[in-house]
Amino acid sequence: MATRPRTLGEWLSWAERQYARHQLALGQVATSAHDEALYLLLRTLDLPLDSKPAVLRKKTTAEENTRLAEVFRRRIEEHVPAAYLTREAWLGEHRFYVDERVIIPRSYFLEIIPQLAELFGCRAGSLTPPRSTRRQKGGISDPALQGIRLPTVKRAVDVCTGSGCLAILLAHQFPAAKVDAIELSTDALAVAKFNVATHRLATRVKLHHSDVFDAVPRVKYDVILSNPPYVPTRELRDLPAEFRNEPTMALDGGRDGLDIIRKLLRQSRERLQPHGVVVLEVGGLRAAMDRAFPELDLHWMHTMDGEDCVCLVQAHRLQAWRG
Ligand SMILES: C[S@@+](CC[C@H](N)C(=O)[O-])C[C@H]1O[C@@H](n2cnc3c(N)ncnc32)[C@H](O)[C@@H]1O
Structure with a gap:
């Protein structure tokens, strides 16, 4: 200098x-x-x-x-x-502890979870979306979702929870719900445990060490939510150094980026209430998802920056799916 x-x-x-x-x-x-x-x-x-x-x-x-x-x-x-x-990251007004054991929270679910609350007809939670995301295309005003009014969320799960941030947002948004949080990395689970405790949610957010749903007791959920690893393996080495400093396991989605997503969708068939929904954030894989899962009639939810990289699948579509 x-x-x-x-x-x-x-x-x-x-x-x-x-x-x-x-x-x-x-x-x-x-x-x-x-x-x-x-x-x-x-x-x-x-x-x-x-x-x-x-x-x-x-x-x-x-x-x-x-x-x-x-x-x-x-x-x-x-x-x-x-x-x-x-050693911190923010989603809206919520602060999370982070270190090199977890990916840094930067998820679209801060916008999407309040839209889910509208879909489920409950407004009691404390997650206020940015004003400009309300009443836009997407959410309950979206023609594809109009008329759908689902029961209150009693059970929700965040698969691939990392720092625990999305499980914690779910618990804040749905104060009456029990929330499960699933993670395969024991390092990440330790961070999630700390964040759940800091947010005083240990009685409502239960952490599970599991490969997707493999080791999770069989209960049925109203909402299955996930921001899974979805970067195709060959693209990992081209990421900027900052992103390569995050855990590879948080990014690597296998050959076509869809490895964890495929497993999650298959296992969700038996884990979802008949009125339930699966909501997935998939980055730039929208076209690949539409090609891989045409029978699921994926609904792409609107986000403020127009990226629209979060999709919603309804239980009846999953039941009919032969994948
Ligand atoms: C993209 S990160 C998302 C973390 C967090 N939900 C967020 O939005 O910041 C994906 C997470 O999935 C975890 N993971 C990878 N493979 C998994 C698997 N088979 N089962 C459960 N978790 C897995 C990674 O360790 C990582 O913490």
Whole structure:
């Protein structure tokens, strides 16, 4: 560093230049270098995330400069994801502990779970979707789902729970529901256990060490939800370093990306209430999913950025399916 920044604003400008110069990958914590660098600055110095812009005029002490230099060195030179440096990730207003044992939560389910609540006719939970996602195409106003009104959610499951984040969102959204959370990695399960305890949900969210449903007691669910690994194996090596720093097991979906999804859909046939739904986040695999499972009549749910990479399958479609 030629001349060391002396204020937070100078640190921010310097960091933004470094992000561009070193082509750091974004998308795990924020989608712009400005937002991610500002987040790292504030968190590293224990300043509130909603600090006013005037905070940028704050002069940094020698000790703070040393801390910031080390954090940005690891982010820039080692491509360590920002969330692993701060040991936290946010979905909406919900904070989760994360470290290298789990993928960093960044799921569309923050938008989708409130839509499920509308489908199930319950609004009691505490997950408020961004205002702009309400009443859009998708959810209950979607013609394909209109007229469907399902009973209250009593049992839900998050398959491939990682940090436990989606099981926890489900439990917050459906306060009367029992929630199971399934995970094959014992490392990830330890993180999920910590997060469930921190959210004071240990009596309602039960963790299971299992390969999909293999070791889970046979109960029937109203909602089966999953953000499974879905990256085709050959594409893993082309991911930016930041994403390769996440557990391979959280990303690797096998030859065509559909290995876990196929198993999950097959096993869901016996795990779903007659009125139940399976909801899956599948990244860029929409076309592959439609090709692989035409009989399931997958319904693609709308998301704010138009990616529409979450699909819903109804129980009767699964029952009729011969896959
Ligand atoms: C894409 S991550 C999703 C984690 C979390 N649900 C989220 O949205 O942040 C997929 C998770 O599935 C787990 N996993 C991989 N194979 C599995 C399997 N066969 N059965 C259960 N979990 C599995 C991985 O360890 C990883 O934690």
